[in-house]
Amino acid sequence: MTNNNFEDIYKKFQAPIYRLCLGYFGGNQALASDTCQEIFIKVWQNLDRFKGQSKVSTWVYRVAVNTCINVLRSAEYKRQNAEFYISKMSKALEDSQDSEESTSKNEQLQAMYRCISILKPKDRSVILLVLDQEPYEQIAEIMGISENNLRVKIHRIKDKLSKCINS
Numbered sequence: 001m002t003n004n005n006f007e008d009i010y011k012k013f014q015a016p017i018y019r020l021c022l023g024y025f026g027g028n029q030a031l032a033s034d035t036c037q038e039i040f041i042k043v044w045q046n047l048d049r050f051k052g053q054s055k056v057s058t059w060v061y062r063v064a065v066n067t068c069i070n071v072l073r074s075a076e077y078k079r080q081n082a083e084f085y086i087s088k089m090s091k092a093l094e095d096s097q098d099s100e101e102s103t104s105k106n107e108q109l110q111a112m113y114r115c116i117s118i119l120k121p122k123d124r125s126v127i128l129l130v131l132d133q134e135p136y137e138q139i140a141e142i143m144g145i146s147e148n149n150l151r152v153k154i155h156r157i158k159d160k161l162s163k164c165i166n167s
Contacts, residue, residue: 006044009056014040016132017064023128024068026117027110035071039064054141061129061142069121115164119157126150127157 017039021032042063050059116124122143129139140150 006047009043009047009060010040013057013060016134017060019132020061020064020125020128021068023113023116023131024072024121024124027113031071035068038071039067042067055138057134058138058141061134061138065125065142068125072121111165112161115161118164119160123153123157123160126153127161130154 014036018032018036021035021039022029025031025035039060043060046063050056116127119127126139126143129142134142136147136150136154140147143150145153
């Protein structure tokens with residue numbers, strides 16, 4: 001992959017960036033899709049500014065993390081998120097006749113997304129990158145912290161998530 005070929009960058013990173021967005025927005029597919037599109041517009045617009053001082057993947061993830069954090073801070077996110085959860089609750093009532101196994105898995109997934117969504121934005125970034133199986137070295141570079149500091153953060157985040165999911 002050449003550094004300056006947008007099509008290659010998009011093909012390689014679209015799926016993991018979308019998953020990152022899903023995690024940020026608690027499974028809200030519409031908001032994740034919109035934000036993912038916004039991220040790749042920024043990548044396209046700024047590709048000529050990428051100087052190659054880091055890996056392309058590090059730069060793309062940094063753009064993604066910053067964009068997701070900005071969306072979380074916006075008033076529009078709060079409105080869309082409220083609408084999303086209202087529609088989810090309505091759908092859950094309609095689908096209440098589903099099998100118990102399917103409901104249980106869905107509840108576990110929603111519990112995980114809910115717990116991730118209440119983390120601080122930077123902690124959310126870390127755990128979503130871990131879940132996406134990015135190497136610790138790269139996550140540390142994306143987040144601007146040492147690898148040792150990253151390992152401590154991950155341990156603390158996992159503790160928080162375990163407590164949240166089990167409560």
